[in-house]
Amino acid sequence: MDKIFTIATTEFKRLFNSPLAWSVLAILQFILTLMFLIFLDAFITDIQPATATMENPPGVTSIVLSPLYLWTGVIMLVIMPIMTMRLFAEERMNKTLTLLLSSPLSSTQIVLGKFLGIVFFILLVIAMISLIPLALTIGTTLDWGVIFTSSLGLFLLLSSFAAAGLFISSLTSQPIIAAISSFGLLLFLVVLYLSGNSQGNSSEVFIYLSHFSHYLPFLDGVFDTSDLVYYALFIVGFLILSIRKLDNDRLLG
């Protein structure tokens, strides 16, 4: 456990040794804040006056913040593959994986350490995004329950992106190929969602398999254990595949 944590903190720190993590965080924050401004502007000028007479008008949380969290998920479809591409692919390319493989570590420790390092990054991303709703507390009251479930949902969604990216990174020694393939996989799940929802041939199975169908309830403040189980299975599944891949490399590579 100690060593998992050692690998995780080192991986996390190393992310910030290159400009990549810094620029990702900066750009993400910039774009999301801009979107927040647009959503908020629309809410104040159009939606709020129009719905003011309703008995139970939709609040700022569901009109402004939920789309913000949804968009974060969409943007991270592109960003997470870039963050995870290096995990194993770059180590293979630079032949540094040997360091971990010849240290007294199990493949499980290596994989979990790397995954946890990315999870730290995800927590940082969520912490920074959470600053945006905090800005609203100056002028209004928020539905903290929804913000909490949204953050939880985002955490699970991004962790599942990371697990898939980690696995794909373990398959190749080219970071770029890892990034493109993980992006392809994640996009494929989005396409499943779209095709499952398309008119005429909607499919419950496709919707169930896709990421976003399990993310959306969180944004409405609904915490469903079946969604939690979906993400847990997804993450554990890909982590086990990565561990198997590392073990297999020693056997066949």
Added chain:
Amino acid sequence: MSKQALIQTSALNRYYGKYHAVNDFNLTLHKGEVLGLLGPNGAGKSTTMQMLTGNIFPSSGTIQINGVDLLDNPKQAKKSIGYLPEQPPIYRDMTASEFLKYCAALHDIPKDKRQSAIDIAIERCGLGDVANKLIANLSKGYQQRVGIAQAILHQPQVVILDEPTVGLDPIQITEIRELIRELGKDHSVILSTHILPEVQAVCDRVQIIKEGSTVFSDTFEQLEQRQSAPVLLVGFESVVDENELSTLAGVKSVQLLGEARYQLNYEESPIASDVFQLSVAKGWKLNELNQQTESLEQIFMNLIHNESVASENTVEEVVKEQVAKNG
């Protein structure tokens, strides 16, 4: 066996797909020994080392490290090993001391002893001046040293170095060899290389590998004795009687090499003083009296080639060819 075997392998085999990279390979490493693994490119040296360090698993065979089976109990066994692969596994975006700190944690060094272990490794590898520089900014030689520091950090009983001097300048090579000799005092070392003088300079014992199998494994003296060429080269002012030369004790045949130079092929080790005495007795003017010993280079080449050429191609013949070429 009085000495304890630190590494003991039996009948290691390794396939890459259908390619048989290592074939029934055996290796024994004793305490305090510097073993040189020697072989041409693609002989299976790196594969062997990767197997010994648990980076890849052998297709068959067993590896015992310090009495612990590497395949059954890899975590325990790996604690006794420090490994520097061909390309040092260093994170270029960290400083040398940060990197070593990370390695210390990975290698189970207790927290309170980490700093002193790092200091010792930095001092032994001469990294004091560059410890706080980014590894990416270090020269190749220093990067190599960081790699060695990483391998000896946890005071392993066995240090395995894969071609540690490749790509270094002559001064760096000398320094690294010095360091390896130093390491040989309190660690056992396995060193792979295709550079002979290197093995000669630092190793106690040599194991020559060819196409995945051992073709020779013994000490250097043995290697030299085994194939020192029993040949004398003599040169005179003017042409002398070959028959006189061939009557000398132990001479098998005499060969004229040109301009009053002869090659005396002996059954066993040549006796130079006889030739000298004969020349004095006959009043020949002796210009040259040269005991032809094969360089290790040649011995190595013979070992590598003899196997692939027909086996009846004896050492003498090989030597003759070479002498003819050189002469």
